[in-house]
Amino acid sequence: MTALTGVSVEPPLALLAELTHRCPLRCPYCSNPLELSRASAELDTATWRRVFAEAAELGVLQVHFSGGEPLVRRDLAELVAHATKFGLYVNLITSGIGLNADRLGRFVEAGLEHVQLSLQDAEPGSGDRIAGLAGAQQAKRQAAALVRAAGLPLTVNAVVHRQNLERLEAIIELAVQLGADRLEVAHVQYYGWALSNRAALLPSRDQLDVATATVEAARAQLAGRLVIDYVVPDYYAHRPKACMGGWGRRFLNVTPLGKVLPCHAAETLPGLRFPTVAEASLSDIWYYSPAFAHFRGTAWMAEPCRSCERREIDWGGCRCQAFALTGNAARTDPACSLSSDHLLLAVARHEAAGPAPDFVYRQHSAAPPRVADPAL
Amino acid sequence: MTTGTVKWFNAGLRIEGSAVLSFAPHVRFRFDDTRKAWVVLAPERLLLPDDQAVEILRLIDGERDVDAIIDELASRFETPRDVIAGDVLPMLQDLVDKKVLRQ
Numbered sequence: 001m002t003a004l005t006g007v008s009v010e011p012p013l014a015l016l017a018e019l020t021h022r023c024p025l026r027c028p029y030c031s032n033p034l035e036l037s038r039a040s041a042e043l044d045t046a047t048w049r050r051v052f053a054e055a056a057e058l059g060v061l062q063v064h065f066s067g068g069e070p071l072v073r074r075d076l077a078e079l080v081a082h083a084t085k086f087g088l089y090v091n092l093i094t095s096g097i098g099l100n101a102d103r104l105g106r107f108v109e110a111g112l113e114h115v116q117l118s119l120q121d122a123e124p125g126s127g128d129r130i131a132g133l134a135g136a137q138q139a140k141r142q143a144a145a146l147v148r149a150a151g152l153p154l155t156v157n158a159v160v161h162r163q164n165l166e167r168l169e170a171i172i173e174l175a176v177q178l179g180a181d182r183l184e185v186a187h188v189q190y191y192g193w194a195l196s197n198r199a200a201l202l203p204s205r206d207q208l209d210v211a212t213a214t215v216e217a218a219r220a221q222l223a224g225r226l227v228i229d230y231v232v233p234d235y236y237a238h239r240p241k242a243c244m245g246g247w248g249r250r251f252l253n254v255t256p257l258g259k260v261l262p263c264h265a266a267e268t269l270p271g272l273r274f275p276t277v278a279e280a281s282l283s284d285i286w287y288y289s290p291a292f293a294h295f296r297g298t299a300w301m302a303e304p305c306r307s308c309e310r311r312e313i314d315w316g317g318c319r320c321q322a323f324a325l326t327g328n329a330a331r332t333d334p335a336c337s338l339s340s341d342h343l344l345l346a347v348a349r350h351e352a353a354g355p356a357p358d359f360v361y362r363q364h365s366a367a368p369p370r371v372a373d374p375a376l
Numbered sequence: 377m378t379t380g381t382v383k384w385f386n387a388g389l390r391i392e393g394s395a396v397l398s399f400a401p402h403v404r405f406r407f408d409d410t411r412k413a414w415v416v417l418a419p420e421r422l423l424l425p426d427d428q429a430v431e432i433l434r435l436i437d438g439e440r441d442v443d444a445i446i447d448e449l450a451s452r453f454e455t456p457r458d459v460i461a462g463d464v465l466p467m468l469q470d471l472v473d474k475k476v477l478r479q
Contacts, residue, residue, distance in 0.1 A: 011410055011411065013422055014422065058410075059408070059410035059411065061408065061415055061417055061422060062417060062422055089404060089417040091419065091420075113402045113404075113417075113419065114402055114419035114420070116419075116420070151401065152402065153400070153401065153402050153419040153475075155419055155420050181419065181475050182419065182420055182475070184420070223473065224390075224472075224473065227473070227474060227475055229420065
């Protein structure tokens with residue numbers, strides 16, 4: 001199909017369903033926005049059901065239940081059932097806090113296919129400190145055991161940074177011990193909360209090189225037992241990542257309040273108005289909304305992207321990173337060495353050599369409560 | 377979430393001709409009506425196999441062994457067996473390594 005800009009648009013592959021921003025953890029690299037939404041404003045069960053129906057109709061194949069912590073939604077089993085009924089492959093992305101055998105049994109009955117469990121560290125004291133919750137690490141061990149006992153595939157997602165990288169080998173061992181089929185070793189991506197905590201999180205070049213070698217050795221040693229996916233930090237890259245596989249090309253994201261975004265951080269970009277699921281169908285938003293069309297394809301690009309032979313490989317990198325670092329979302333991602341802003345990353349790398357400041361844990365803002373937005 | 381464009385670690389060929397493969401639990405190989413194409417849905421994976429890969433995957437039934445699959449394709453496409461094996465074995469090994477298929 002051809003949308004607004006004349007760019008050919010394929011149906012999206014996957015939907016990230018951010019069911020809530022509520023979470024018992026306070027990780028300082030949380031991917032949620034700095035302005036967290038509250039429970040009373042969240043989409044209700046019936047609206048999510050309609051969103052799943054529209055997503056399946058649009059061609060979405062997989063839905064990732066995320067948050068916040070999806071387990072805080074009391075209707076989670078019902079939501080899983082609705083999504084699977086429409087043929088969607090359902091993945092639960094969870095901290096594991098609040099999981100018990102009874103609830104998991106109901107999720108399995110409802111058709112849940114897979115669980116991705118977050119892990120903050122191998123060492124319990126450090127894990128609890130990073131998560132901002134005492135006892136978190138122990139709860140994760142129990143959650144992993146429940147997932148295995150239920151016969152579901154388990155992926156452990158370990159977010160790594162300067163304060164846990166020295167224990168990467170132990171993290172990999174723990175993933176094996178927990179019975180994981182897959183381990184995602186994901187370096188922090190610096191948006192929102194993580195950007196606020198960058199100096200406390202960004203590893204040094206040496207730490208990164210050691211980590212990369214550790215992952216490669218573990219892959220060889222654990223072949224056939226544990227699949228390891230590795231997400232590298234683009235602060236040490238020469239070319240940017242193809243963020244989300246390109247703006248509005250593969251993925252869409254629905255926030256707890258029902259806003260439809262090309263990625264979970266896109267709301268930080270000024271000048272774009274993202275429609276809500278109350279205003280239009282997912283299909284209309286995907287194919288016809290100006291916000292999705294805005295950075296789709298290559299027409300929006302300036303140099304050096306415009307004439308770059310990699311423009312349809314990395315799609316100019318990440319719009320949110322370009323905005324966060326340069327103040328202009330339409331500039332080349334500074335992660336690219338061809339960007340005139342590439343030196344901005346050197347400043348950050350310099351910080352990584354200094355002492356790590358205290359974490360700014362994620363939390364609700366101190367702003368006074370407001371009347372709900374009538375548009376929602 | 378990754379798609380088929382990811383580069384996979386290749387641990388070398390280990391599966392034998394006598395191996396009987398099936399899709400791992402919670403891996404769905406199905407036809408997608410929107411794209412009019414076969415897709416593989418798996419944990420953290422979404423694969424869009426090309427026509428050749430689909431022909432191979434449709435023979436994964438948990439009963440016939442890898443040799444039998446190669447024989448079937450060699451006869452169907454009137455192509456020398458070793459040419460077919462050269463395509464089929466690395467692909468199946470890759471999918472075993474990704475835990476999409478299992479022995």
